[in-house]
Amino acid sequence: MKVIDLQTPALLVDAAALEHNLATMAAALPGQRLRPHVKAHKTTELARGQAAQGHRAFTCATIREVEGMVAAGLGEDLLLANEVLDARRLGALADQARITVAVDSAETVEAAASGGVREVLVDVNVGLPRCGCAPEDAGRIADLARSKGLGVRGVMGYEGHLMLLADAEQRRTMTADCMALLSRAAADVGGEVISAGGTGTYADNTVATEIQAGSYALMDTAYGAVGLPFRQALSVLATVVSASPPGSEIQPPWVVADVGLKSLGMDHGNPTISGATVWFCSDEHTTFAPDEPRTVKVGDRVRVLPAHVDPTVAMHAGLHLVDGDTVVETWPVDLRGW
Amino acid sequence: MKVIDLQTPALLVDAAALEHNLATMAAALPGQRLRPHVKAHKTTELARGQAAQGHRAFTCATIREVEGMVAAGLGEDLLLANEVLDARRLGALADQARITVAVDSAETVEAAASGGVREVLVDVNVGLPRCGCAPEDAGRIADLARSKGLGVRGVMGYEGHLMLLADAEQRRTMTADCMALLSRAAADVGGEVISAGGTGTYADNTVATEIQAGSYALMDTAYGAVGLPFRQALSVLATVVSASPPGSEIQPPWVVADVGLKSLGMDHGNPTISGATVWFCSDEHTTFAPDEPRTVKVGDRVRVLPAHVDPTVAMHAGLHLVDGDTVVETWPVDLRGW
Numbered sequence: 001m002k003v004i005d006l007q008t009p010a011l012l013v014d015a016a017a018l019e020h021n022l023a024t025m026a027a028a029l030p031g032q033r034l035r036p037h038v039k040a041h042k043t044t045e046l047a048r049g050q051a052a053q054g055h056r057a058f059t060c061a062t063i064r065e066v067e068g069m070v071a072a073g074l075g076e077d078l079l080l081a082n083e084v085l086d087a088r089r090l091g092a093l094a095d096q097a098r099i100t101v102a103v104d105s106a107e108t109v110e111a112a113a114s115g116g117v118r119e120v121l122v123d124v125n126v127g128l129p130r131c132g133c134a135p136e137d138a139g140r141i142a143d144l145a146r147s148k149g150l151g152v153r154g155v156m157g158y159e160g161h162l163m164l165l166a167d168a169e170q171r172r173t174m175t176a177d178c179m180a181l182l183s184r185a186a187a188d189v190g191g192e193v194i195s196a197g198g199t200g201t202y203a204d205n206t207v208a209t210e211i212q213a214g215s216y217a218l219m220d221t222a223y224g225a226v227g228l229p230f231r232q233a234l235s236v237l238a239t240v241v242s243a244s245p246p247g248s249e250i251q252p253p254w255v256v257a258d259v260g261l262k263s264l265g266m267d268h269g270n271p272t273i274s275g276a277t278v279w280f281c282s283d284e285h286t287t288f289a290p291d292e293p294r295t296v297k298v299g300d301r302v303r304v305l306p307a308h309v310d311p312t313v314a315m316h317a318g319l320h321l322v323d324g325d326t327v328v329e330t331w332p333v334d335l336r337g338w
Numbered sequence: 339m340k341v342i343d344l345q346t347p348a349l350l351v352d353a354a355a356l357e358h359n360l361a362t363m364a365a366a367l368p369g370q371r372l373r374p375h376v377k378a379h380k381t382t383e384l385a386r387g388q389a390a391q392g393h394r395a396f397t398c399a400t401i402r403e404v405e406g407m408v409a410a411g412l413g414e415d416l417l418l419a420n421e422v423l424d425a426r427r428l429g430a431l432a433d434q435a436r437i438t439v440a441v442d443s444a445e446t447v448e449a450a451a452s453g454g455v456r457e458v459l460v461d462v463n464v465g466l467p468r469c470g471c472a473p474e475d476a477g478r479i480a481d482l483a484r485s486k487g488l489g490v491r492g493v494m495g496y497e498g499h500l501m502l503l504a505d506a507e508q509r510r511t512m513t514a515d516c517m518a519l520l521s522r523a524a525a526d527v528g529g530e531v532i533s534a535g536g537t538g539t540y541a542d543n544t545v546a547t548e549i550q551a552g553s554y555a556l557m558d559t560a561y562g563a564v565g566l567p568f569r570q571a572l573s574v575l576a577t578v579v580s581a582s583p584p585g586s587e588i589q590p591p592w593v594v595a596d597v598g599l600k601s602l603g604m605d606h607g608n609p610t611i612s613g614a615t616v617w618f619c620s621d622e623h624t625t626f627a628p629d630e631p632r633t634v635k636v637g638d639r640v641r642v643l644p645a646h647v648d649p650t651v652a653m654h655a656g657l658h659l660v661d662g663d664t665v666v667e668t669w670p671v672d673l674r675g676w
Contacts, residue, residue, distance in 0.1 A: 245472030
């Protein structure tokens with residue numbers, strides 16, 4: 001199949017860029033040094049490519065992602081890096097897969113134990129105002145978990161507020177500060193695992209025993225601005241469906257593509273179109289002005305680069321792996337939902 | 339089933355508010371005066387409720403929405419209020435349903451004709467920099483369509499840039515200006531239909547023969563700020579999964595709910611939580627500070643109000659119709675995708 005034959009909007013992944021990204025990360029963080037985060041692509045076929053690079057342990061953000069990875073035979077070592085109050089669906093998989101869940105409170109410890117989960121990591125707050133216990137409380141939570149019969153594998157702590165810092169020196173220094181907190185907690189908790197990091201800090205975080213990066217595989221324009229060695233693999237293919245009336249008072253001339261709020265994650269802002277300025281997105285439309293007026297015509301195809309990969313992928317039922325103008329393979333985005 | 343038994347995040351629709359909204363709109367715009375837009379809810383069961391109020395003609399934004407409405411037996415008069423360059427999937431339904439598509443160029447006229455579509459509306463630009471031909475060009479496009487054997491039912495023109503104008507007088511005046519353009523085009527085009535408007539201008543637009551409102555059924559916080567007689571029916575149910583460490587430097591105390599960028603449309607900004615200030619959303623999390631610190635605890639359920647209904651609904655596979663604490667019915671959001 002050719003790219004031109006695809007119904008738009010369609011999620012495209014450049015096969016060569018994906019391969020480059022997976023290989024580059026595997027060279028930097030081989031094997032268990034990386035625990036790829038599947039939330040960024042929600043696609044078990046892509047996870048298979050990461051496993052082929054030597055990464056056998058994965059990170060998940062939802063129970064559904066864990067279930068889907070187990071069903072795909074990728075359940076060797078799955079971390080749900082997220083707190084849950086009802087762990088029964090995870091416990092139901094305990095005989096088929098190794099499943100570890102994050103805990104940061106008495107309530108989440110209790111949910112893990114009563115849900116039938118066998119192993120946990122203590123989630124430690126390292127500065128991002130989101131989940132995680134205080135570093136000095138991690139030992140107590142580990143003891144509580146052990147008292148409930150749970151295996152405690154170690155700690156995790158996500159320095160998410162540093163991921164998009166463009167100043168490399170500042171990112172390194174702040175990552176070290178965050179990881180000093182996590183190291184202290186790790187000493188109190190025990191266990192082998194210090195799980196942390198992401199695409200933005202994968203090279204800076206030298207304390208974590210494993211890095212939870214996900215976006216590196218497909219990339220987006222926000223991460224693209226940080227100066228990482230990964231290529232933009234993801235785009236949304238669109239068809240230009242309308243062009244501005246020649247005599248319009250509004251200038252310069254614009255065109256409209258059939259990709260919008262329902263096919264693009266918008267929390268990091270507007271998407272990018274090469275050779276054009278994006279004006280705004282509507283439900284099923286992006287209005288943009290080509291740098292050279294009237295060079296983009298109704299019926300043309302354009303590739304739209306999303307600002308944030310994770311929510312974009314989650315809006316699509318499938319993604320098309322492409323090599324130039326050829327669709328090499330189509331993969332279901334099979335880890336969507338909760 | 340009780341609301342408390344739902345897996346979170348879960349899309350909730352307050353049954354009484356929905357009923358109020360459908361009845362209020364049907365009283366203002368009975369029968370064919372309203373052509374409800376299904377893009378706002380993507381749910382054929384909800385469309386059935388609109389049909390039960392007397393609205394038999396519907397507006398769609400995607401080919402998939404048209405196909406789904408036909409499959410549900412709601413194909414009496416479907417308008418795809420959007421330009422398409424490949425109309426073959428629409429043409430394939432022409433014997434089962436009445437399907438009209440918007441055209442605004444020679445290319446889209448050609449696509450409709452060659453795809454087997456039988457009727458069109460000429461889409462006229464009335465000020466929003468998106469689709470639509472120049473008003474003075476509408477007659478020529480209608481002639482072109484007729485020359486290709488297409489039935490021309492009239493015109494459409496969407497004053498989308500006025501929908502969220504809070505100043506009622508300004509909204510009325512500007513709507514009248516937009517509709518003066520559309521009226522002129524309608525005179526050139528001929529036909530019976532002048533299709534326009536939306537939830538924000540449904541009461542102001544007295545020129546359109548039919549109003550294409552969709553958001554009124556479920557509502558969101560953006561439309562809620564405009565002073566319309568519709569109630570907030572939609573919310574996303576979330577579970578509080580984490581609370582800030584007592585000694586955190588970051589103050590005031592915050593909590594984290596399991597709803598985020600993958601379950602909330604973010605293009606209109608952060609969601610709203612009653613009695614709290616929302617700080618930010620991550621993929622699967624919303625961090626917020628309750629007005630009364632420490633009153634919201636891990637395990638609590640909260641209802642999160644999205645800023646934009648349309649993309650929010652499109653992220654969920656189903657919605658739960660609720661009456662207080664009881665789930666009355668669960669409907670598939672069956673018009674998703676393209």
